[in-house]
Amino acid sequence: MTDLSNFQPIPDAILRSLAQPIAPNSPTSGADVIGLIPAGGRATRLSPLPMSKELYPIGFQHLPEGLRPKVVGQYLLERMRSAGIRKLFWIVRSDKWDIPAYFGNGSQLGLDLGYLILGVPFGVPYTLDQAYPFVSQARIALGFPDILFSPPEMFQQLLSHQTKTGADVVLALVPAKAGQVGGRVGFDAIGRVQQILEKPEQTDLAHIWCAAVWAPSFTQFLHEQVAPVLCAYASTGAMPERELPIGDVIQRAIAAGLHVQAMPFPDGEFLDVGIAENLAQAVQYFAAQVSGVEVAAEVLGKEGQPFQF
Numbered sequence: 001m002t003d004l005s006n007f008q009p010i011p012d013a014i015l016r017s018l019a020q021p022i023a024p025n026s027p028t029s030g031a032d033v034i035g036l037i038p039a040g041g042r043a044t045r046l047s048p049l050p051m052s053k054e055l056y057p058i059g060f061q062h063l064p065e066g067l068r069p070k071v072v073g074q075y076l077l078e079r080m081r082s083a084g085i086r087k088l089f090w091i092v093r094s095d096k097w098d099i100p101a102y103f104g105n106g107s108q109l110g111l112d113l114g115y116l117i118l119g120v121p122f123g124v125p126y127t128l129d130q131a132y133p134f135v136s137q138a139r140i141a142l143g144f145p146d147i148l149f150s151p152p153e154m155f156q157q158l159l160s161h162q163t164k165t166g167a168d169v170v171l172a173l174v175p176a177k178a179g180q181v182g183g184r185v186g187f188d189a190i191g192r193v194q195q196i197l198e199k200p201e202q203t204d205l206a207h208i209w210c211a212a213v214w215a216p217s218f219t220q221f222l223h224e225q226v227a228p229v230l231c232a233y234a235s236t237g238a239m240p241e242r243e244l245p246i247g248d249v250i251q252r253a254i255a256a257g258l259h260v261q262a263m264p265f266p267d268g269e270f271l272d273v274g275i276a277e278n279l280a281q282a283v284q285y286f287a288a289q290v291s292g293v294e295v296a297a298e299v300l301g302k303e304g305q306p307f308q309f
Contacts, residue, residue, distance in 0.1 A: 032138065032139055033083075033084075033085045033087075033138065033139045033140065033141050033159060033213070034085070034087045034088065034089065034131075034134075034135045034138040034139070034140060034141070035080045035085045035087065035088035035089070035140075035141045035142075035143065036088070036089055036091065036128055036131055036135070036140055036141070036142050036143075037073070037076065037077075037088060037089065037090045037091065037143060037144075037145050038091050038124050038127040038128060038142075038144065038145075039052065039054050039073075039090055039091060039092045039093070039096060039099060039145055040091060040092065040093050040118040040121060040124075040127040041053075041274075042093075045274055045275055045276060051098050052092075052096045052098050052099055053072065053146055053274060054071065054072055054073035054096075054099055054145040054146065055071045055072070055073065055098055055099065055102055056071060056072050056273075056279065057069035057070065057071050057072075057283075058070070058071070058072055058273060058279065058282045058283050058286055059075075059282075059286040060286060060289075061074075071102070072145060072146055072148075072273055073099070073103070073145040073146075074103075074109070075148055076143045076144070076145050076147070077103070077106075077109055077111060078109070079143065079149075079152060079154065079155060080111075080141060080143060080155055081109060081110060081111055082152060082153065082155070082156070083141070083153070083155035083156045083159060084156075085141055085155065086110070086111055086112055087111075087112045087114075088106070088111060088112070088113055088114070089113075089114045089115070089116055089131050089134065089135070090103075090113065090114070090115050090116070091115075091116045091117075091118055091127050091128065091130050091131060092115060092116070092117065092118060093117075093118045093121075094117050094118070099115070100113075100115045114134075116130045116131055116134075117130070118130060119230075120230065120233060121243075122226075122229065122239070122240055122243055122244060123243035123244035123245060123246070124244075124245065124246040125222055125225065125226050125244050125245075125246050125249045126226050126229075126230070126244070128142070128222065128246070129222060129223055129226045129230075132219065132223045135219060136216060136219055136220065136223070137216050138216065138219075139159070139162070139213060139214070139215055139216070140213060140214050140218075140219060141155055141158070141159070141211075141212075141213045142211060142212045142213070142214070142246075143155075143211050144210070144211075146272060146273050146274035147210055147211075147270050147271070147272055147273070147274075148270065148271045148273060148282070149172075149174070149210050149211065149268065149269065149270040149271075150265075150267075150268055150269050150270075151265060151267070151268055154172050154211055154265065154268070155211065155213070157263060157265075158170050158172055158211065158212070158213040158263055159213055161261065161263050162213050162214070162215065162261070165191075165259070165261050166259070167215070167259045167260065167261035168214060168215050168217045168218045168221075168253065168258040168259050168260060169193075169212060169213075169214040169215075169218050169250060169253065169258065169259075169260040169261065170212065170213050170214070170260075170261045170262075170263055171185060171193060171209040171211075171212050171250070171260065171261070171262055171263065172209060172210055172211040172212065172263055172265060172268070173185055173187075173207040173208065173209050173210075173262050173263065173264045173265065173268075174207065174208060174210060174264075174265050174268035174269055174270055175206060175207060175208075175266065175268070175269075176205070176206055176207055176208040180208060181199055181272070182199065182208040182209070182210070182272075183196050183197065183198050183199070183208060183209050183245070183247035184196070184197045184200055184203050184205035184206075184207065184208055185197075185205060185207045185208065185209050185262060186205045186207075187207075187262035187264075191261050191262045191263070191264075192259070192260070192261060192262070193250075193254060193260040193261065193262050194254070195251070195254075196209075196247040196248075196250055196251045196254075197247075198245040198247040198248060199245075207262070207264060208270075209247075210268075210270040212250075217258065218250075218253060218258060221249075221252075221253050221256065221258060222249055225249050225252060226244070229244075
C-alpha cells in the first residue's frame with residue numbers, strides 16, 4: 001500500500017496552470033510543428049494497472065454531458081494545442097490500444113492525432129525514431145504524457161526561442177528539487193547547454209529538463225545515432241546492453257557541434273505522476289475539489305490555502 005504520510009505539497013504553479021482555460025488552435029508559431037508523445041513504457045513504478053498509465057484519471061472536466069474524468073495524457077495534449085500544435089503522433093506499444101481507443105482521431109480536442117507502434121523497447125530515442133519517416137522535415141515538440149508541468153505556455157516560449165536562436169534543440173528547464181529524478185542540465189551564461197547528466201546519483205547541476213523542441217537537424221542526428229543498433233538487431237538479433245536515454249543522444253549532439261539551447265523557467269515546476277506517491281497526491285487533491293471534502297494540509301498551497309482551478 002502506498003504510504004500517504006509523507007506527501008509533499010503538489011506544486012502550486014502546476015495546479016494554477018492546469019486550471020487556466022485552453023484556447024483551441026491558437027494561431028502561434030506551432031503551426032509547422034509536429035508533437036511527439038512517447039508512450040512505450042510499461043509503468044513498472046505503478047503496476048499493476050487496469051489501463052495504460054497515460055489514461056489514469058487524475059482530474060475532472062466539464063463537458064456538455066456533465067462532469068467527467070480527465071486523464072493524465074490529456075494535460076499534455078492541451079498544452080501542445082495551446083501552442084498552436086495541431087498534429088501529434090503517439091508512439092505506443094502494441095498492447096496499448098486503449099490510448100487510440102480513448103483519444104481517437106483527436107477531433108474532440110481540436111487535434112489531429114496519429115498512432116505509431118513501437119518497434120523495439122531500447123529506450124526513448126528508438127521510440128521517437130519510429131516517427132522518422134513521417135516527421136523528418138518538421139520541427140518537433142517533445143512532451144512526456146505522465147509529466148504535469150508549468151508554466152502552461154512552455155511550448156509557445158520554447159518554439160519562439162528556437163526560432164530566435166536558430167538552435168537545433170531547445171530544452172525547457174525548471175529548478176530541480178531535492179530527490180527529483182531526471183536529466184540535470186548545465187549551461188553557460190548565454191544559455192548554451194554544456195552538459196546533460198541522466199538521473200545522476202549526485203550532482204551540483206541545479207536544473208532539470210522536462211520538455212523540448214527541435215529542428216529537423218536533430219531529428220536526422222537522432223536517426224543516425226540509433227540506426228546502427230537497429231541494423232545489428234535486425235541482422236543478428238544483437239541487443240544493446242542498456243536502454244539509451246534521450247539525454248545521452250542530446251549530449252552526443254553537443255559533442256558533434258549541434259547547438260543545444262537552454263530555456264530556464266525560474267518559477268516552473270513539474271510533477272512526474274508515473275511515481276505512485278505523486279499520482280496519489282494528484283488524485284487526492286482533484287477528488288477533494290469535486291467532492292467538497294476538506295483538503296488535507298499536505299496538499300495545500302505554500303500559504304496553506306486551497307489551490308484555485
